Structures are given as C-alpha cells and as structure tokens.
Amino acid sequence: MERPVSPDAALLARALRDPASLEPLDADGWTALIAMARAEQLIGTLAQRLAGAAMPPAVARILEDARASAADQRRAALWEAEAARRALVGVEAPIVLLKGTAYVAAGLAAGEGRSIGDLDILVPRESLDAVERALLSSGWEWVKPDPYDDAYYRRWMHELPPLIHRERDRMIDVHHTILPLTARITPDPEAMIADSIVLENGLRVLSPEDMICHAAAHLFADGDLAGGMRNLWDIDRLCREFGGRDEDFCLSVYERAHRHGLLTVVRRAFRLARQLYGTPVRAYRSPIRVPLDDRLSDRLYRRRLFARNGWGRPTRRGTRFAFYLRSHWLRMPPAMLARHLWTKWRKGYRPV
Amino acid sequence: MAERLYRAAAADALRIVPLDDFTVIFHRPSGLTHLVTAPAPEILALLSEDVLTRNALLACLGAQFDLGDASAEALDARLGELVATGLVETA
Amino acid sequence: MRHIFQVRIGPAGFRVGSDWRAPIAELERLYAGYPAPENGVPDFTVRLFAARPWRRWLRPAVTLGGDFVLPDAAPLPLSQGLLAAEMAMNLQMALGQRRYLLLHASAVEREGRAVLMTGLSGAGKSTLAALLGARGWRLMGDEFALIDPATGMVHAFPRLVSLKNAAIGVVGDAVPQARFGPLLAGTPKGDIRHLVPDPQAVARMDEPAQPALLLFPRFGFAIAQRDLGPSEIFVRLTQASTNYVALGERGFDAMTRVVRDVPARAIDYPNAEAAIQQVEALWNAL
Missing domain, CATH: 3.40.50 (Rossmann fold)
Structure with a gap:
C-alpha cells in the first residue's frame, strides 16, 4: 500500500515561485500551505504573491488579514527606524538600516508583504558607545541582565546586547559588523558603511551588492538556516530588482563578495535561490570564473530548508541538529564552542 | 545657541478624539494610541498652527487657554513627553 | 498529526491535531453540533503534542502548539487535554485574530x-x-x-x-x-x-x-x-x-x-x- 507523501515546505517554495503554476490545491493543501507560510514567517509574502489568484473565500480572507498585518508591520518598522533616527540625531555617525526595515525604507520589492520584527542597524565600531548612550537616554533599556550573555555579546558577537524600548516594547539590535568576531570569515564593515546609500531622511541602507552579501552571510554563517526560506526569498527579490537595472549585477556581487570573503557563501545562496525560486542568477567565465552548477550538497541544504510539515511543525530532527551544530562551528573556534554549548545546555536550551 | 523650535506632527498623522478630561490620540506613523490631558491637546493645537519656541508656546497657552500658570519647567516636561511619542517634533 | 478534529466557532475555523486520541474524542462529543470550517480551510491550527517522544505514554504531558504560541506555556497532564485544546484555541484568537x-x-x-x-x-x-x-x-x-x-x-x-x-x-x-x-x-x-x-x-x-x-x-x-x-x-x-x-x-x-x-x-x-x-x-x- 502506498502511503501518501506528507507535504514539506517545497510546496511553499512552489507557491511563491510561480503562483500561476501551482497545482490546484484541495482544502488540506491550502491548510498546509498556510500553516507552513505562517511558520516560516512568509504568510504576508504569500498573500502578496497570490493576490488575485483563484482560491476559496476562506483562504482569501486569511490572506487578506495577512496583507493587512504586513502593512501594519511595515508601518511600525518605519516608525521604529524614525524613532532611532531622532534619538541618534546628536551622534555624528552614519546609521545603516539592515534587513527588512532597509527593504521597506528603500521601497524595494523585497519589502512587500515581509514580516519585520526587530530593528537592525549597522554603525561604525568607534561610534558604538555614543549610540548606546543615546539610545539609553531615549527610552531604550537592556533586555536581559544575564552576565554570561552580556559578556558573551560584548566580547564576541557583532552587536550590542539587544535593547528594548520601554514604551513601545520594540527591540533594536545595534551591529558594528555583519558577522560575529568569532567567525572565521570577516567581512569588511567599514567598506559596507562607506559604500552605503543615503536615504531622504539621512538614514542609510547598504549598497545593492552589500545587501546580497549581508543576506547570504546571515543565511549561512550567522545561523542554522532557521528562516532560510525567507532569507532566500529576500535574495531572489533583490536579484530580480537590481538585475533588471544592470545585467552584470551578479558580477558586481561576486566582486564585492570576494572582497568580504563571502564568495562561497554567495554562490551557495544563489544556487539555492535558483533551485527554490528560479532566481535569475548568472555564472561567469570571465573576467572572473564563477561557476554556479548545482552541487550534490545543495540537496542536503534543501532538505533542511524544507524541513516543515503541513502542520507547520519542524521535521527532520537529525538534519536540523546537524545544521545547528554546524552553525555554531562556523561561528566559534572549537574550544569556545564546547564552552558555549555547555553553558547553554546547563541553562536548559535545546535546539528544536 | 539658538532656541529650540517645536511643531506638531502633521495633521494627517493624528486622529484626535476628545473623551472627557482626557483626549485620546491615535498617531498613525507609530500605530500607537496616547491618552492625554491638559495642556497636551492645547499644546498640540497651537503647534499645529505655528512652529514655536518653548517661551512663545508658554505665552500662547496663557493668552489663549488660560493655562498661563503652567511653569516653564512643567511645560518642558510635557514637551519632552510629547516629543518622545512623536506627537510633537523638534524643528 | 495522528488525531485530528476540525470545527468552526463563529467566524473562526480551527484544526486541532493531537498525539493522543482522548482530547480529540472529547472535542468531537462536545462540539458535535458545530459546523466544519468554511471551505474546509481553518483559520488557525492547534497542535497538542508530546515535547519528548516518551511523554506520549510516560506521565503524558500535553504541550500546546499552533500557528501562534506563547514561549513559556507550561504543559498540562493528559487528563486535562480538553483544557489544553481550549487554551490553545483561545491563544490563536488572542494572538492571531486580525479581522475583528x-x-x-x-x-x-x-x-x-x-x-x-x-x-x-x-x-x-x-x-x-x-x-x-x-x-x-x-x-x-x-x-x-x-x-x-x-x-x-x-x-x-x-x-x-x-x-x-x-x-x-x-x-x-x-x-x-x-x-x-x-x-x-x-x-x-x-x-x-x-x-x-x-x-x-x-x-x-x-x-x-x-x-x-x-x-x-x-x-x-x-x-x-x-x-x-x-x-x-x-x-x-x-x-x-x-x-x-x-x-x-x-x-x-x-x-x-x-x-x-x-x-x-x-x-x-x-x-x-x-x-x-x-x-x-x-x-x-x-
């Protein structure tokens, strides 16, 4: 007897990639798709993509709610950026918005329908103290007074310990580089800040090439692929938008990635984005040789990225754990990794 | 140093609904609701018409709303709160 | 999930999945007069599951999950599985409802x-x-x-x-x-x-x-x-x-x-x- 194959999040990737080609879904198919999209924080994006497509009224209502919710998140994210701008008026330093907030502030397609949580900003390392003081005097407070975490952040991470605004209850992460200082790859944050683009209100966003580098670095070097589908969707949208203006955009990205030590990471991200979403990325033979042929190991990454069932539940525990370990390996030298994991485990943290 | 100037958030950014002694204000850009009492609605009314310094504002409050007994320190505190919420901006 | 129950309460459709039969059986009995979610597509998914596999049998503890969750919701004993389902459904409404x-x-x-x-x-x-x-x-x-x-x-x-x-x-x-x-x-x-x-x-x-x-x-x-x-x-x-x-x-x-x-x-x-x-x-x- 043949058991029905339970869907994994490849269904979500197909729906995002080409809504028109989506196989007709029955009620259970729609239900699974919605649960996965919520779990991957892609429900607003899905709603945007499926606008106008044929669907049962119940689904249309759910997606309409998701669109409204994404619009509210967009508005809140822009206000959070504005509040930070006002708080940091006296700090003589460039303030670079990162991730979702940057996409909506710059009016990019990657921001459409995107869920946005914390505000992430990048500032020069020498301005950290001034930024910290200015935020603390404008209503932000430390989230958790845990000495181990605090010491860990300050010593090794690429950001201040998270701050939360006491009235608005929103978090801000202040980065001074895009990867932890413990990571073996060390991108050049000064170049990123120097080449960032000024918006009308004086805040900045990364250059198009650096946006891709950052998204790719974040996906592989700074995490265990959690949220990977959304991250790759960002990369897809960015590549389509910037590639539409400049046919050699991919080449500029490779040159930039090479400078940051992120070329391998960017190539992996491009291959996976193409496999998931059909992203139009280009390989080059000259002036530099950058092949983009699919690799066998991409399958393992996809297995991890799609590890979610129709109930929105994480699946493939073994694959997830392997990527969890790997992410910590990438982030820290082995002796430190052992110490860190030991401290985390004693505090009751378990990977999903 | 030049004196600091204040103005209200743009009129279309605010929804102002007087309730009783309190007025409820929805601030569209932040999506947050603020419940305020005198002299905040009066301050907002004045600063929506003119960009004013604190001293000019104090004088207007006294002349137009009979709130002239408010001290400069108290007004500074109210202005600080209004600026923190985004209902008032420094120009 | 092994055991599944679907129901519509007012404008909100729910799908409840459970590692155990008992809570689902109770929901089926008590919600017998209710309709199914409109178009068969629920607004919210709820999961009642054993956080560790052995918790399905050994002092079974029901962990609450779903589209919207609170990070520190304590598990309930299986004898209170119905309460767990009700709490998890309420939680979807409290955290996820955007229409009303x-x-x-x-x-x-x-x-x-x-x-x-x-x-x-x-x-x-x-x-x-x-x-x-x-x-x-x-x-x-x-x-x-x-x-x-x-x-x-x-x-x-x-x-x-x-x-x-x-x-x-x-x-x-x-x-x-x-x-x-x-x-x-x-x-x-x-x-x-x-x-x-x-x-x-x-x-x-x-x-x-x-x-x-x-x-x-x-x-x-x-x-x-x-x-x-x-x-x-x-x-x-x-x-x-x-x-x-x-x-x-x-x-x-x-x-x-x-x-x-x-x-x-x-x-x-x-x-x-x-x-x-x-x-x-x-x-x-x-």
Whole structure:
C-alpha cells in the first residue's frame, strides 16, 4: 500500500515561485500551505504573491488579514527606524538600516508583504558607545541582565546586547559588523558603511551588492538556516530588482563578495535561490570564473530548508541538529564552542 | 545657541478624539494610541498652527487657554513627553 | 498529526491535531453540533503534542502548539487535554485574530442587540452569560466578543463555556447535566467544567448583533452600580483587548465607536441572582 507523501515546505517554495503554476490545491493543501507560510514567517509574502489568484473565500480572507498585518508591520518598522533616527540625531555617525526595515525604507520589492520584527542597524565600531548612550537616554533599556550573555555579546558577537524600548516594547539590535568576531570569515564593515546609500531622511541602507552579501552571510554563517526560506526569498527579490537595472549585477556581487570573503557563501545562496525560486542568477567565465552548477550538497541544504510539515511543525530532527551544530562551528573556534554549548545546555536550551 | 523650535506632527498623522478630561490620540506613523490631558491637546493645537519656541508656546497657552500658570519647567516636561511619542517634533 | 478534529466557532475555523486520541474524542462529543470550517480551510491550527517522544505514554504531558504560541506555556497532564485544546484555541484568537477587534468579554443577545460583560478573571462573566443563556437570551460567547471594525457590530464566538470552581455548581442547577463536559479537577485555574452552549446559540452564531450595553461586573460585593467616564471605559477596554494595538487604526476606530455609542455601567453583586436582576433592569431601562 502506498502511503501518501506528507507535504514539506517545497510546496511553499512552489507557491511563491510561480503562483500561476501551482497545482490546484484541495482544502488540506491550502491548510498546509498556510500553516507552513505562517511558520516560516512568509504568510504576508504569500498573500502578496497570490493576490488575485483563484482560491476559496476562506483562504482569501486569511490572506487578506495577512496583507493587512504586513502593512501594519511595515508601518511600525518605519516608525521604529524614525524613532532611532531622532534619538541618534546628536551622534555624528552614519546609521545603516539592515534587513527588512532597509527593504521597506528603500521601497524595494523585497519589502512587500515581509514580516519585520526587530530593528537592525549597522554603525561604525568607534561610534558604538555614543549610540548606546543615546539610545539609553531615549527610552531604550537592556533586555536581559544575564552576565554570561552580556559578556558573551560584548566580547564576541557583532552587536550590542539587544535593547528594548520601554514604551513601545520594540527591540533594536545595534551591529558594528555583519558577522560575529568569532567567525572565521570577516567581512569588511567599514567598506559596507562607506559604500552605503543615503536615504531622504539621512538614514542609510547598504549598497545593492552589500545587501546580497549581508543576506547570504546571515543565511549561512550567522545561523542554522532557521528562516532560510525567507532569507532566500529576500535574495531572489533583490536579484530580480537590481538585475533588471544592470545585467552584470551578479558580477558586481561576486566582486564585492570576494572582497568580504563571502564568495562561497554567495554562490551557495544563489544556487539555492535558483533551485527554490528560479532566481535569475548568472555564472561567469570571465573576467572572473564563477561557476554556479548545482552541487550534490545543495540537496542536503534543501532538505533542511524544507524541513516543515503541513502542520507547520519542524521535521527532520537529525538534519536540523546537524545544521545547528554546524552553525555554531562556523561561528566559534572549537574550544569556545564546547564552552558555549555547555553553558547553554546547563541553562536548559535545546535546539528544536 | 539658538532656541529650540517645536511643531506638531502633521495633521494627517493624528486622529484626535476628545473623551472627557482626557483626549485620546491615535498617531498613525507609530500605530500607537496616547491618552492625554491638559495642556497636551492645547499644546498640540497651537503647534499645529505655528512652529514655536518653548517661551512663545508658554505665552500662547496663557493668552489663549488660560493655562498661563503652567511653569516653564512643567511645560518642558510635557514637551519632552510629547516629543518622545512623536506627537510633537523638534524643528 | 495522528488525531485530528476540525470545527468552526463563529467566524473562526480551527484544526486541532493531537498525539493522543482522548482530547480529540472529547472535542468531537462536545462540539458535535458545530459546523466544519468554511471551505474546509481553518483559520488557525492547534497542535497538542508530546515535547519528548516518551511523554506520549510516560506521565503524558500535553504541550500546546499552533500557528501562534506563547514561549513559556507550561504543559498540562493528559487528563486535562480538553483544557489544553481550549487554551490553545483561545491563544490563536488572542494572538492571531486580525479581522475583528477582540474584547475579553462575554456577550448575550436579545432582539438583535447585545450586552457585553467584561472584567478580570473571577468577575463572573462566564457564569452570567451561561445563566442569561438559560433564561432566553442567546449566548454569543463567554470569552471573546468580536467587534467588526467596518460595521461596529459584535460577532458571536460561542465556544464551550468555561466554568470554574463554585460557578460549576451555580450553573449546574440551571442547565441539564447532559450539556456538561467532564470535571477537570486541580487544573492551574482550579476545577473547570465546560458547558456546551444551547442549540440556538450554535444555530444562530453567524448572526451579529448591535452592541447595546456594556457592563463591568464584579462578584463578591454588595449590590452597587456606578457610571464610568469615557476615558475609563477606553482604558479598561483596551486592557481587555489582546489585539487592539495589532489592529492599528481599525482598532482605534472600532474602540472609539464602542466608547462613544454604547452605554456602560459597573455593577457589583453578591450572588448570581442579584446580578441577573441588575442586568435585566438595566436592559429594560435602555
């Protein structure tokens, strides 16, 4: 007897990639798709993509709610950026918005329908103290007074310990580089800040090439692929938008990635984005040789990225754990990794 | 140093609904609701018409709303709160 | 998931998946008169699962999951699986509902107009709604009243009525025992027993009503009544709403409309009979 194959999040990737080609879904198919999209924080994006497509009224209502919710998140994210701008008026330093907030502030397609949580900003390392003081005097407070975490952040991470605004209850992460200082790859944050683009209100966003580098670095070097589908969707949208203006955009990205030590990471991200979403990325033979042929190991990454069932539940525990370990390996030298994991485990943290 | 100037958030950014002694204000850009009492609605009314310094504002409050007994320190505190919420901006 | 139950309560469809049969069997029995989610597609998914595989059998503990979760929701013993399901469904509404302004209030209806009763836990809103439901009012819900920002109408959410401790006996005297679920003793909130709303509450759950009276009941005090100013009503209702901020300007519109249009009273009462009389008297005086 043949058991029905339970869907994994490849269904979500197909729906995002080409809504028109989506196989007709029955009620259970729609239900699974919605649960996965919520779990991957892609429900607003899905709603945007499926606008106008044929669907049962119940689904249309759910997606309409998701669109409204994404619009509210967009508005809140822009206000959070504005509040930070006002708080940091006296700090003589460039303030670079990162991730979702940057996409909506710059009016990019990657921001459409995107869920946005914390505000992430990048500032020069020498301005950290001034930024910290200015935020603390404008209503932000430390989230958790845990000495181990605090010491860990300050010593090794690429950001201040998270701050939360006491009235608005929103978090801000202040980065001074895009990867932890413990990571073996060390991108050049000064170049990123120097080449960032000024918006009308004086805040900045990364250059198009650096946006891709950052998204790719974040996906592989700074995490265990959690949220990977959304991250790759960002990369897809960015590549389509910037590639539409400049046919050699991919080449500029490779040159930039090479400078940051992120070329391998960017190539992996491009291959996976193409496999998931059909992203139009280009390989080059000259002036530099950058092949983009699919690799066998991409399958393992996809297995991890799609590890979610129709109930929105994480699946493939073994694959997830392997990527969890790997992410910590990438982030820290082995002796430190052992110490860190030991401290985390004693505090009751378990990977999903 | 030049004196600091204040103005209200743009009129279309605010929804102002007087309730009783309190007025409820929805601030569209932040999506947050603020419940305020005198002299905040009066301050907002004045600063929506003119960009004013604190001293000019104090004088207007006294002349137009009979709130002239408010001290400069108290007004500074109210202005600080209004600026923190985004209902008032420094120009 | 191994065991699955789907139901529609008012405008919200739910899918409940469980590692165990027992909670699903109880849901099937108590929600027997309810329809399935519209188009077969639920709004929310709830999961009841064993956080560690052996917890399915060894001192089985039900962990709550779903589309929307609180990070630190403590697991419940399997004997309280029904409560776990109800809590998880409420949580989806509290955290995920974006179509209606959600007020933590019970609601009953007569002639197309509704009384909303809100208050802290222990104020008696479930008890009063159940008792009024036994006296000819239509029960619209004992936990959440849903205000449509577009129309200002209140929509019903008649889930199982959750009665706690002494209220179990009080309501037990007024409605047939067959409509009660099992007694769940020793839960984090004391003894709990669920009551199935009467057939008309379910049959008419798609009929919205005009909010006509807003009550803030308080149990355990001598009979007293007091008016509330608009700003006090506004503050208390925003505190009683889990999605006011998330709804943005639509929430503001819906809330100011309720505060402006619906007469409100705080009522203190020493026992259920006294409360019912006050509600009826206020209603007749409208």
